[in-house]
Amino acid sequence: MRVRLSNINWIRRAGALVAVVVFMSGPAAAGNGSTERHEILSRATISLPQAMRTAETVADGGYVIGGELQEKQGMFYYEIDVLNKKNKSQIYINPANGLVVGRNVTRSLVPFGTSNQTKFSTISRSRISLPDAIALALARFAGIVREANLKESLVGGYVYRIDVIIDGAEHEIVVDPVSGEIVDSPTK
Secondary structure, three states, rough: OOOHHHHOHHHHHHHHHHHHHHHHHOHHHHOOHHHHHHHHHHHOOOHHHHHHHHHHHOOOOOEEEEEEEEEEEEEEEEEEEEEEEOOOEEEOOOOOOOEEEEEEEEEEEOOHHHHHHHHHHHHHHOOOOOHHHHHHHHHHHOOOEEEEEEEOOOOEEEEEEEEEEEEEEEEEEEEEEOOEEEEEEOOO
């Protein structure tokens, strides 16, 4: 079963919807570029790492493997990807108030894909979660997280890639999920 974002009953979360609409009023709501996203992220009451922690609590024992700020029809929301042994979920969270406004669960009738099995294996034996990796990166490089994901490394295995806005410019910080160490950053 696959539930599309457009099919989610937004009305049942009227308070969250109103908060998103109010959050989107003003000059930042007019454009659609990275400057707009930077503005929204800087005004968000809930940060991406906080949204990831919320997603962890509603994800049925899964691990956060990614997240970013998304926009649909002029409304912004965090889309958090969560992986467990059986499926992959996307949890949608309002950046204005932290409420969960939707969920998309992909359940596969065929065996779990090899890529997802490898990701699940990596993340389940990691010393550090993606939200913890973000906290580590932000402790060393003050900024605002735009996006963070578990990605395949060019040298094999997986790494956390964290895009951070520092003084208006985007930088990528790479953290090894198994060791919990920053392996690439703006200063390396």
